[in-house]
Amino acid sequence: MRIISYLMLLMFTLTSACSSDYEVGDYLKVESERSGLVLGLVSYLTFDEAKNLLHLGDQKIVVLEESKSPKQDGIPPFNIYTIKVPDIDVEGFNGALMLFFFNNRLMEVRFYPIDIDGFALSVDGLSNSKSINIEPYTRAWLDKDYQGNSYIGWVDVRLQKQFYAWIKNYS
Numbered sequence: 001m002r003i004i005s006y007l008m009l010l011m012f013t014l015t016s017a018c019s020s021d022y023e024v025g026d027y028l029k030v031e032s033e034r035s036g037l038v039l040g041l042v043s044y045l046t047f048d049e050a051k052n053l054l055h056l057g058d059q060k061i062v063v064l065e066e067s068k069s070p071k072q073d074g075i076p077p078f079n080i081y082t083i084k085v086p087d088i089d090v091e092g093f094n095g096a097l098m099l100f101f102f103n104n105r106l107m108e109v110r111f112y113p114i115d116i117d118g119f120a121l122s123v124d125g126l127s128n129s130k131s132i133n134i135e136p137y138t139r140a141w142l143d144k145d146y147q148g149n150s151y152i153g154w155v156d157v158r159l160q161k162q163f164y165a166w167i168k169n170y171s
Contacts (some may be wrong), residue, residue: 022165027076028103035137035156037109039090039097043137043156045106047081050099054085061085064098075170079103093119098151107159116142116150123152 034042040053051061062084069078081101088097095113099106113119120142125132131141140154 022076022162024074024076027078027162027166030105031158033136035158036134037106037138037154037156038111039109041099041106041109043106043159046104047083047099047101047106050106054088056085059085060087076166077103078166078170090119091122093122095119102159102163105159106156107163108153108155110145110151110153112149112151116152120152126152 030044034044036042041050045053063082064084065080065082067078067080069075071077079102081104083099085097085099088095090097090111090113093111093113093115095111098110098112100108100110111119121127123132123140126140126142130143131139133139134154137156137158138154139157139160140152142150142152144150
């Protein structure tokens, strides 16, 4: 009897740990309400839409990451595409721009301005805080990457939550 109780508890724990608020199809869904990021970019844009909006044309784009998960029944895709535009002007500040796509939906943008302090002052509310929320679903923050380079990032928190849920539930 005691073994059955332990097995039931174990099954409940495993089921709870693997549960998700998302259906398989949600990992490809494009929400109708998009959230503003920077440079007129909004979340859920495809790569081609973002490229056209930024008028990149033949401008040099560096692909930093392109990975696709193998197709498996019952497991949603996990496709990551990250690009860098090495030289771009954002509101009068020059720097590099990185765009992160999750399942061909723009999730996050990072800007590495040459003058980080000046640019940070130009972002409403960010000069007084390391992180701010921008309605409806954007979080902007000031940080450094793993190489110590300062940047300002914008992310749609819905897509970020979905990204982390996929990792938790399927990796």
